Amino acid sequence: MIAYLWQILVLCRKELLAILKDPSSRAILFAPALVQSLLFGYGATFDLTNVPYAVVDESGGAASTELLARLDGTGVFKRAVTLTSTTQIGPAIDSGDVLLALSFPSDFETRLASGSDAPLQVVLDGRNSTTAGAAAAYVGSIIASYNESRGAASPITIERRAWFNPNLESRWNVMPALIATLSMLQTLLLAALSVAREREQGTFDQLLVTPLEPFQILVGKAVPAVVIGLIQSTIIFAVIRFWFRIPMQGSIALLYFGLLTFTGAAVGLGLSISALSLNMQQAMLYSFMTIMPLTLLSGLLTPVRNMPKVLQIVTYANPLRFGIDIVRRVYLEGAGFNDVAFDFVPLLAIATVSLPLAAWLFRNRLA
Amino acid sequence: MSFATRFVALTRKETRQMVRDRSNLLVGLLLPIVLIVLYGYGLSFDVKDARVTVVLEDASPTARSAIAGLEGSPYLAPVFVGTRSDAERAMRAGRTDAILIVPEDYSRRLASGNASMELLLNGVDATTAATIEGYVSGAIAIPLQRDADRGGGATSGTGSVVVDQRMWFNEAGESTWYLVPGLIVLVMTLIGAFLTSLLVAREWERGTLESLFVTPVRPLEIVLAKLTPYLVVGAIDLAVCLAMAKWLFHVPMRGSLAVVVAASLLYLIVSLSLGLLISATTRNQFTASQLAMLTSFMPAMMLSGFVFDLRNVPEVIQVVSNVLPATHFMSLIKTLFLTGDNAPAAVRTCSILALFAVVLVALCRRALKKRLD
Numbered sequence: 001m002i003a004y005l006w007q008i009l010v011l012c013r014k015e016l017l018a019i020l021k022d023p024s025s026r027a028i029l030f031a032p033a034l035v036q037s038l039l040f041g042y043g044a045t046f047d048l049t050n051v052p053y054a055v056v057d058e059s060g061g062a063a064s065t066e067l068l069a070r071l072d073g074t075g076v077f078k079r080a081v082t083l084t085s086t087t088q089i090g091p092a093i094d095s096g097d098v099l100l101a102l103s104f105p106s107d108f109e110t111r112l113a114s115g116s117d118a119p120l121q122v123v124l125d126g127r128n129s130t131t132a133g134a135a136a137a138y139v140g141s142i143i144a145s146y147n148e149s150r151g152a153a154s155p156i157t158i159e160r161r162a163w164f165n166p167n168l169e170s171r172w173n174v175m176p177a178l179i180a181t182l183s184m185l186q187t188l189l190l191a192a193l194s195v196a197r198e199r200e201q202g203t204f205d206q207l208l209v210t211p212l213e214p215f216q217i218l219v220g221k222a223v224p225a226v227v228i229g230l231i232q233s234t235i236i237f238a239v240i241r242f243w244f245r246i247p248m249q250g251s252i253a254l255l256y257f258g259l260l261t262f263t264g265a266a267v268g269l270g271l272s273i274s275a276l277s278l279n280m281q282q283a284m285l286y287s288f289m290t291i292m293p294l295t296l297l298s299g300l301l302t303p304v305r306n307m308p309k310v311l312q313i314v315t316y317a318n319p320l321r322f323g324i325d326i327v328r329r330v331y332l333e334g335a336g337f338n339d340v341a342f343d344f345v346p347l348l349a350i351a352t353v354s355l356p357l358a359a360w361l362f363r364n365r366l367a
Numbered sequence: 368m369s370f371a372t373r374f375v376a377l378t379r380k381e382t383r384q385m386v387r388d389r390s391n392l393l394v395g396l397l398l399p400i401v402l403i404v405l406y407g408y409g410l411s412f413d414v415k416d417a418r419v420t421v422v423l424e425d426a427s428p429t430a431r432s433a434i435a436g437l438e439g440s441p442y443l444a445p446v447f448v449g450t451r452s453d454a455e456r457a458m459r460a461g462r463t464d465a466i467l468i469v470p471e472d473y474s475r476r477l478a479s480g481n482a483s484m485e486l487l488l489n490g491v492d493a494t495t496a497a498t499i500e501g502y503v504s505g506a507i508a509i510p511l512q513r514d515a516d517r518g519g520g521a522t523s524g525t526g527s528v529v530v531d532q533r534m535w536f537n538e539a540g541e542s543t544w545y546l547v548p549g550l551i552v553l554v555m556t557l558i559g560a561f562l563t564s565l566l567v568a569r570e571w572e573r574g575t576l577e578s579l580f581v582t583p584v585r586p587l588e589i590v591l592a593k594l595t596p597y598l599v600v601g602a603i604d605l606a607v608c609l610a611m612a613k614w615l616f617h618v619p620m621r622g623s624l625a626v627v628v629a630a631s632l633l634y635l636i637v638s639l640s641l642g643l644l645i646s647a648t649t650r651n652q653f654t655a656s657q658l659a660m661l662t663s664f665m666p667a668m669m670l671s672g673f674v675f676d677l678r679n680v681p682e683v684i685q686v687v688s689n690v691l692p693a694t695h696f697m698s699l700i701k702t703l704f705l706t707g708d709n710a711p712a713a714v715r716t717c718s719i720l721a722l723f724a725v726v727l728v729a730l731c732r733r734a735l736k737k738r739l740d
Contacts, residue, residue: 024649028657036661040669043684046494050678067528093535094706096698099678112528119531126537127701128545130412130494131676136532137501147527157483158504163458165490173492182665189660193653277390281565284656285394288561292402292664297409301674302542303495306411329461332491339460 007212011220019190019224029186033232036182037175037239044178046170051135052080054092054101061109063118068102070142077138086121093125100124100135112150164249164332175240176331177300179233180259180323184266185295187229189287191270194221195362196283208363218359221274222267229263230256249334258330258340261347262323268354269319275361294320319350373584377592385596392600395562399554399604403611406550412542416444417499420454420463423447425473433477433484434469436506443502455487464489465499536705547618548704549673551608552697553664555631558604559638560663562597564645564655567735571650576735586735590728594639601635612704622703626713630703633720634696638663640727641692647734667693692723 020026053071057064071077080098083089089101103121111118122139124132165172198204207217237255240246248255269290277283297304297311298320304312315321322343329335385391419437423430437445446463448454454466468485476482486503488496537544570576579589609627612618620627642659649655669675670684671693677685688694699716702709 022651022654024651024654025657028654028661032661036665039684039687040665043670043680043688044675045679046675048679052678063528094702094709095712096702117527117529120528122530122532124532124534126534126540126544127705128672128674128676129534129537129540129542130545130674131678132534132537133540134494134497136534137497140530143528143530150527157481158486158507159483160486160488160500162488162490162493162496165493165496168488168490168493168496170493172490173494185660185665186657189657193656197653280652280656281388281569282390284565284652284659285390285561288557288660288664289394289398289401291660292398292557293405295664295668296406301668302410302412303414303492306413306415307409311405311409328491333459335459335461 004216008216008219011212011216012223015194015220016224016227019228029190029228030231030235032186033182033235034239037178037236038243040178040182041171041175041239041244044171044174046130046134048076048131048134048138051077051100051138052098053077054081054083054089054098055079056083056086056089056101056103058106059104059108059110063109063112064104067120067143067146070146071102071139074138074142089123093123096125096127098125099131100139102139171244172246172332173328174300175244175246176328177298177324179236179240179331180262180320180327181295181298181300182236183229183232183259183263184320184323185291186232187225187263188266188270188273188291189284190228191221191225191267192273192277192283192287193280194225195271195274195358196277196280199277200279204362214359214362217362218271218355221271222264222355225267225270226260226263229267230259233259233263246331248331250330250336254335254337254340255327255330258323258326258343261344261351262319262326265319265347265350265354266323268351268358271358272354272361275358294318297321298324300324316346317350319347322347370585370588374588374592377584377588378595381592382596385600391562395558395597395600396603396607398557399607400611402554402557403547403550403608404615406553407543407547407611407616410542410546412494412498414495414498414502415442417442417465417495417502418463419443419445419465419467419499419503420457421445421447422449422451422454422466422468424451424471425469427474429474429477430469433473433507434467436508437467437503440502440506443499443506458487458489461489464495465503467503543616544618544705545701546674547612547616548700549671549697551605551612551631552634552671552693552700553667553673554604554608555601555635555696556638556663556667556693558597558601559635559640559642560645560659561642561656562600563593563639563642564659565652566593567643567646568649568652568655569646572652580737586732586737587728589735590640590643590731593643594636594728597639598632598635601639602632605631605635618704620704621707623708626708627700627703630696630699630713630717630720633717633724634692637692637720637723637727640724640731644727644731644734647731666691670694671697673697692720695719 055068072079081092083092086103092098093101101123105119108118122136124136126132162168195204198207241248270287273286273290274283277286297315298318304315304321326340326343329340421434437443451468457463458466466487473482486500488500490496534540613620645658646655649658670688671691677688695716699712702712
């Protein structure tokens, strides 16, 4: 028994050395986690910080001036151009120089003064309808507060509070998800290439004729990949926690238990791909083919709940969906084990199917 | 032997090699279809049936009528529970997206004109939370408006600014319309990255490139011969993507097809040569494949303006984004699909892409100089 474990340990050490002895592969396994988490941390945001707009003010009155002052006061809306006629709105929006155009008709001031409603035309660039929708909502809220200040208050106010992310910053949503996503991309590929590389170089046959059992080979291949994945996750976690200072609500132990299960499932998929591939080109193509759908259908960018029902069912086979869910909920909501227990079920199922499958394929896929 | 004969001979060899490995063709031709179908349907920012848990601490008819709009909304799926703590438990367990609380004193305070409701949102997904907030306040405002109309128009008599809003290019505000053109960029990026990124690295590892060096072929001929067969595969993929955008997702194409095709082919050359350059410089399949993934997929998804609007990111990130060819192509293709032909933008983007292509091919040629070290 001890000899059996010793063999596994020796194999793990050899595999880790094989991966890490090359400086370029060391660099490519650890530097990107740091660079990507910084780049995407700043780049992946839906929060409006800069909305250039155009104005056509045919009324030239006090009301339009005050409304514009309120817009500019947000620090988000910036007047890029002042147009003299509504016909210039088209080219301004087409060119992408402005996200929206406001047009105050000539009777705007007089209608307001006489106590009737005055229309304000807002034209938005819908090429990114998400940003456009957010900007429209922002303009709407500024106008609502302007109306209120003129005494047209609605009899009901809605007091809004957001749990887990009080300022509704989209970075808080995207970044914890990256802990799982970025490390999966590289570890799955790493695992997928591991056996394929040996197959291509012919050393896998040598490994198969040693006294090692397929299960030992499996553990020897899986453990280094899981360890590297967890190190990558830790780098990204540190950037989020200490550079972006997003507060961590839950327990670190549960977070890592979740990450360990998730990385195990991802490595299982990678090794199955690897055992199926005859060379590195195939391993790479198949893992790309796996990684793309896993990433985009994981809830990283858009919620799983917005998908059609059929696709939602398909995502039960996606470890990343549950990995992201565990990380987000433990990190942001401070969820306990009971809250996320269900997420572990698909992850364990994927791991228990894919890892033995890979071990079986080691021997039964000899080409 | 002339350039043409050598080029044709080499291209024929590369084509045979490509066709012989089934996985290449399978992935090269199947992947775009799978990607576009999955993502076209799977990616959506359009919230529907958001779960709103309603707690009516005031169960009077007045309170009920105020929230009646929630049930009529196609975007909201209200659920009623008895107490605030039940609702909060549901939120913690992830069974609801928002909680709306109508407090006990609602009707009384409404009579004096200062009633309030409480809306608790699960802020983890900030974008969805903001959308739900908009739908809930809209749903509550509708019955109010109706009551006001019944009561004889605006009671305050002060007049309000009303927003008359139009979203150009995407009147219904459907996210599919901007995501599908973006997906074409992603597909073109991926095709380039994974079809070519191992080509030369494999030959370096196996030593077959050195055998090629003793033949009369020149480095540029190797580069072009390796690009050509994959350019054909990529062109087929492009045709498939465009057809699906039109007939499956009904995204309008307001610009001219010729410009779309020309720009896409240019971009395809850029992304194929980027893959080839990675392959030629790393000389190692492991590093090449990791690098191909790192430089293609995630940057094209996160930094090119695919979903995240580049206007909102810090300047440093904008600089990084502009180094990516994907960013330029992304902006042009969205314009071509949704806005229409825009000659200055098309010329500018195509020149940038052409420049990228020339530089990358030149770098590949350099990396394949006949030299052993």
